[in-house]
Amino acid sequence: MSVVKISLPDGSVREFPQGVKGSEIAQSISEGLARMALSIEVNGEIWDLSRPITTDASIKIFTWNDKGGKYAFWHSSAHLFAEALEALYPGVKFGIGPPIENGFYYDVDLGDQPFGDDELLAVEKKMIELAKANNPFVRSDVSKKEALEYFRAKGDEYKLELIEGLQDGSITFYKQGNFTDLCRGPHVPATGVIKAIKLLSVAGAYWRGNEKNKMLKRIYGITFPKAKELEEYLHVLEEAKKRDHRKLGKELELFAFSEKVGMGLPLWLPKGTILRERLEQFMRRAQIRSGYDPVVTPHIGSKQLYVTSGHYEKYGKDSFQPITTPDVGEEFLLKPMNCPHHCEIYKTKPRSYKDLPIRLAEFGTVYRYEQSGELHGLTRVRGFTQDDAHIFCRPDQVKEEFIKVIDLVLLVFKSLGFDNYTAQVSLRDPENKQKYIGEDAQWDKAEREIQEAADERGLKTVAVQGEAAFYGPKLDFMVRDALNRSWQLGTIQVDYQLPQRFELEYVGSDNQKHTPVMIHRAPFGSLERFVAVLIEHCAGNFPLWLAPEQFAILPISEKFNEYGKRILNALRDKDIRGLLDDRDEKIGRKIRDSEVKKVPYMFIIGEKEVAENKITVRKHGGSDLGAFTLDEFMSQFGSDFALPS
Template structure:
């Protein structure tokens, strides 16, 4: 075999192996072990995910992807979306297809069924057809095709959605994939064949506008998930049921935390007294931490003039998608509901001259902002139209950026640790070097900002992934992802470095040499938004909050009406000790009162009857533990405060 027929493959462990030109990821896996060959789903070739059986024509770095890799799961689920489409075409001739990507858990396909409609009752037949087709072990065959050929194929098929997608593609970038009797426009990658798909579950139906545009037709979005083993599907479905029990919408109603009103408007939460207390505790916790860290509180209006957002650049980048105009009597004035706080904070900085001695300046605000989310995308507190950000903006010198970034990382991790989010990772979001028109600012500023984030993350030993193209239009960012008690991943805190907005607003400070300089701006929000953070906190704790955070920490339960006055006295005494709760004055038996307090997750129950009243005591019960014995009010107060201190001891 000549040298020209040999290519060098570098594996993740650094080893280099020789293979014939045209070998595939599957071929490489087979040369390593039969077990790996059985499990390989796709291959990462020079950073790009390919079909496992796609020929590799030149030297390359190759990583073989299995079910244990996120990219391997994505290949599995994207292939499953094609299997769903094949089943739908067999069962509903004439169906037209939009797009069918993999998502974090499973996949979906947007379809146009014409005058037909689907419901959950149709799922069983579609699942059965998918499994029948999967057992045929049909190969996924990739075929590069010209734009004209692709256009001809889907014109004959009569699928206008695929034709619209083709119009946005260029020759040399178009591929078809065929498995069995189904062919789709797709860039891939896909599994070697359908046989790996052993367990299938369709999970939901929703409406989705074609290409996310309300002016387009609404398609039917079918969600599903698949696994290589039935056991894994069973475990997933069990986890889904557990998640339903923890659903913040369900618990929020049961615990009287928040509600929604159609008359107020979709996506605009109303905080009930208990929920308001929970919010206030969280805000107080972060305010204290921020004051210790040198932040200064500010307050800005809920609206701003259009000119403010034109200056910041947000209007040009987002326009009507983010801004809701406010009608005013003067037609020459244009005001918008505030979708972000940063332009207002720039104007606060600009309110008076600044010196290098003033920096860093750290302005913090729990600022409520408004963004119009489509009604189909609203979801409890996690996707709303009005939300409060724990927002802050740090104005600093260039030489202070890294140190300030490190301080913000420490604050975010302090928040996560205190509130029980022990599993987290971070995403470094950089600009796409191939699409610089999407961003504002010079290459030099971007390089400095990106370097500061990368170095600070490494210095704090954060577990990070880097995503190109995910930066904000004005600067790179570090987004924090947490895993909750069910292993689900959520994006919460964010930190962003911004050289552009200070320039656009003409922000300056006088340096030690008496010259004018532009500050750097760091945007940060450890919670992200109060609404989403509380939703995730509810689900992570199943509504059983840490004692210091519980809206109602005690329930005082008089055995009968005769002891109501003493119960009220106990309530007032403990309230003075900053212990929050209520007296249950209902005409119910004590057993019912205890059960109801347990159901609403009140940490402590204080029972008062004749003996307690005579001895000036309370009988203490703890949720999930039962009777703790009798205590005087001073003893209980000391015991309670010790519990709070123990709860927070590791985090202060």
């Protein structure tokens, strides 16, 4: 009998009979591994443990601790779900059902049947029953013809459509129990490994992600090998909800929405405004240091301005409609972008190559008609403020300027402790070039420059096609929120188009007119979204320099309110923000209330403190730092109250 050489991850090579299965290899390594094994990587491809290996290969056995193991587990769970659903709803049609980062989903067509929480529970129960049956997942190769026949007989047009797109000879089915599905695999050996099951939610999803197609029901679920792991996962979800900026924003009185004002139009409350203004101060200072010139432009602009920029053609009809003047019928748009205004500032006088780069910065509030279903707390709103700036430079300055902006973005992230961001190079969709303006050569150049700048700063980047702006590629900084949703914060964009459209020029050293290059950039992105992500990042425990209330003075009794007032005024003179809690409450109560409000410092004053002219300092979270005079406290901790340098 012939043998195959199997290389294991530890570098050792073992011989097995040809056709050996992953499960047998696992068994030969150890009983424990065999029990834990879920799938196997064979020459870089993830396989079922039951699939015979017929050639020499390097392999790795995957368990629950590997991504490859989890994916097989959740992929199999999706099939288990489908089996349970079909058992309860005969005739249901299936779309796709992949594993995802946390669990799996399956898109299904249930016709007009309602499907809510009760139905989820019923299917969940059926799944548990079928898991206990411990049916093996059986892989089989089928011809395209057989595959089409099977699903034609079943009347599942979605699967038929999927099969049409596949190549004959590469089609496999998987069967467990009474359920057969078109599937590439891999799967776990049998349903029995799935012990804990939770169907999480139902949502709509267009077939193949296309708005014009029928909307299917997408059912999300998650499963685990142990009940305890499911409990832990659900607990983590609960904890994440506590960090949600919409919840904390309400509790900490940072911002609010009003139906009367309009959806997606945030109202910044006094405490939220302090937070936001501190961020602005931080950015203003950083920008002045980096050679930016602040400018201010109005909230509306002539429609013609956006026709010129191309924004009107691209977004005009789906946007807030123009405001028309009563007499002459002149049309104005609520400013959706600051860049056209800044282009016009550039044009106010002739520019020399010696003047460049010119960096125009503005905290510009813009209005965009976002789809109603997209509005989400502060992360997606219809009126928001960008920390926007446009750098007008010569072609030879693009890379250097781009790198400087990267540094600015990284300064922001570092100052706020954002360490798990991703840098995304957002490129054109090569299939859909008509979505963009400009010529290929300029796009290629811009895309190259962005990648080079990012590489030069050692940024790890992920390139994503189809994510560019219509006028140019971008470097986007993505951060995840408490619920693991990804948001774009900072963005840097190279633009060869708008300078042409606005006929911007400068006189070069050759005394000829040249077109400058524009870099759009916003390190925060929008203040609204940035604050939202910041709230979730620190769970409302803001760094001292940002905290709306940096301290609370807590007198032991009303007798010490006068002394408290003196301390309050002394601290305010030092530009430190806080309040005096002079309510008729006991100290325990005052401490609790300040703790709940996440006030960083509590200054407790009573008979002893008045006598010694001191304050007793308690930090948020409970640590007692002892008694200080104000001067002692300020010399020791004072610098933390100021903007970070």
